[in-house]
Amino acid sequence: MGYTLNFSAVWRNFDDLLAGLLLSLELAFVALLIGCVLGLVTAFGLISRNGWARRPAALYVTVIRNLPILVLILFAYFALPQMGIRLGKIESFVATLAIYSGAYLAEVFRAGLISIPPGLSEAGLAIGLKPRQIRTSIIIPLMIRNVLPSLSSTLISLFKDTSLAAAIAVPELTFEARKINVETFRVVETWIVASGLYVATCSVLAASMRVIERRLTLAR
Amino acid sequence: MSDCLLEISGLRKFFGPVEVLKGVDFSMREGEVVSIIGSSGSGKTTMLRCINMLEEFQGGTIRLDGETIGYEETASGRKRKSETEIARQRALTGMAFQQFNLFPHMSAVENVMLGLVKVKKMGREEAREIALKWLERVGLAERAGHYPGQLSGGQQQRVAIARAIAMNPKLMLFDEVTSALDPELVGEVLQVIKDLAADGMSMLLVTHEMRFAYEVSSRVIFMNQGVIGEQGDPKVMFNAPQSERLAEFLKTSSFV
Ligand SMILES: Nc1ncnc2c1ncn2[C@@H]1O[C@H](COP(=O)(O)OP(=O)(O)O)[C@@H](O)[C@H]1O
Ligand SMILES: [Mg+2]
Numbered sequence: 001m002g003y004t005l006n007f008s009a010v011w012r013n014f015d016d017l018l019a020g021l022l023l024s025l026e027l028a029f030v031a032l033l034i035g036c037v038l039g040l041v042t043a044f045g046l047i048s049r050n051g052w053a054r055r056p057a058a059l060y061v062t063v064i065r066n067l068p069i070l071v072l073i074l075f076a077y078f079a080l081p082q083m084g085i086r087l088g089k090i091e092s093f094v095a096t097l098a099i100y101s102g103a104y105l106a107e108v109f110r111a112g113l114i115s116i117p118p119g120l121s122e123a124g125l126a127i128g129l130k131p132r133q134i135r136t137s138i139i140i141p142l143m144i145r146n147v148l149p150s151l152s153s154t155l156i157s158l159f160k161d162t163s164l165a166a167a168i169a170v171p172e173l174t175f176e177a178r179k180i181n182v183e184t185f186r187v188v189e190t191w192i193v194a195s196g197l198y199v200a201t202c203s204v205l206a207a208s209m210r211v212i213e214r215r216l217t218l219a220r
Numbered sequence: 221m222s223d224c225l226l227e228i229s230g231l232r233k234f235f236g237p238v239e240v241l242k243g244v245d246f247s248m249r250e251g252e253v254v255s256i257i258g259s260s261g262s263g264k265t266t267m268l269r270c271i272n273m274l275e276e277f278q279g280g281t282i283r284l285d286g287e288t289i290g291y292e293e294t295a296s297g298r299k300r301k302s303e304t305e306i307a308r309q310r311a312l313t314g315m316a317f318q319q320f321n322l323f324p325h326m327s328a329v330e331n332v333m334l335g336l337v338k339v340k341k342m343g344r345e346e347a348r349e350i351a352l353k354w355l356e357r358v359g360l361a362e363r364a365g366h367y368p369g370q371l372s373g374g375q376q377q378r379v380a381i382a383r384a385i386a387m388n389p390k391l392m393l394f395d396e397v398t399s400a401l402d403p404e405l406v407g408e409v410l411q412v413i414k415d416l417a418a419d420g421m422s423m424l425l426v427t428h429e430m431r432f433a434y435e436v437s438s439r440v441i442f443m444n445q446g447v448i449g450e451q452g453d454p455k456v457m458f459n460a461p462q463s464e465r466l467a468e469f470l471k472t473s474s475f476v
Contacts, residue, residue, distance in 0.1 A: 122274055123321035123380070127335035127387055128311030130303060137334060141325050218324050218369055 009184035020176030028159040031097035039105025046110045064103035077168045093165045112146035152209035225250040232279030242446040253417045255433035256426045258443030264426040268393045272313045285390050314384030315393045320376040322368040328379045329364040335387050354382040374405030394425035
């Protein structure tokens, strides 16, 4: 083994890695935010008795969950412009990730919704609340508590999935690492540092989600 | 207009093809306390749930305080009222459930405040004051900040009753509110209901507590297979049931 580790080239370009990491986080958060809205609407569709709400929701979830995310990313970036929908790299990727996570979150939210006892909605109706008020004051707050652990792992998955944006040259962490790799030839060092950044960030994300969970756990 | 608070006539309710209320006629005046007894599956719960539109019903009318509940006659037939109108009418009655159904993410006082703020559009301070007053009435002033998970079943049920009463309903509906409780907690809940009855609250309550029905009700109705089998003064009914059915039912229930 004639390889001696030398990190100095990586440290010289560390700012680029950090900028990439920041972009990765932004991509994940924005996608999660939009994905939550999509997932919530879809989840209410999935549990609806009305077929016109339920069938499109089920179709969306089925199609997305049966497509590899890389195919979705490439489809959105390369095929959609041919069909007249032109988005920037970042917008295209965020939209893809949001639509992708929306389908998974829909299932998560659906499970969180159906575990709420129907008696609570009825108690809300009985004091004169309207269905919309019951959703905002009772159902959604309880559902959020139910799904926090899954939401936490979804956020971490999304953060890791942002590395796929390198495939369409979005300058996030993986893309920056590859650039440094190519420019400095410090292959091992570059990927060790990049991996360390991913692991550290995921740990921080998981820990912060646990804090939120503890805050919101119902008193017993 | 009659002086009836609640007037049910010809109430019919189907679950799919199964008719579970087969023409219920019933009325009560303001201030009356009426207990509904009858064996499991006879339609007691369904009748209460129709009164506050938690169930749709297919025939008959329910009038409460002069209003026709839930449906209106139009040129093209019987039509369900708007959700807004139904929500308003539901607030005319208060309901306490067997399973308490407190909102687990809200403290006792927040449970009571929710309807006051969202339905009665009160400011939070005024709502809190009223909520605390009612929690005090059910003996739970010191538990106002506790969450449902931190309260015993009996305490949860008393909060649930406070939550319903705080809305100032014309009529309180109680559906077997002590059935899910450990025996030693039943008394505290029944006491709260007795106090409300003594205050002149109009109440319609489904109960298996025959002793309690005997003591608090001005009238008892016996539901039997989707219709009212018999009704009258509990002292008369329990001691001299007219029908074979009621006699049998009383024998099997624990009224001593
Ligand atoms: N949601 C429902 N779907 C179908 N049948 C129901 C439903 N709720 C109640 N029933 C039926 O209606 C009848 C009356 O039920 P219920 O009003 O709960 O009786 P009770 O309260 O007197 O025990 C029973 O035969 C019961 O099985
Ligand atoms: Mg019942």
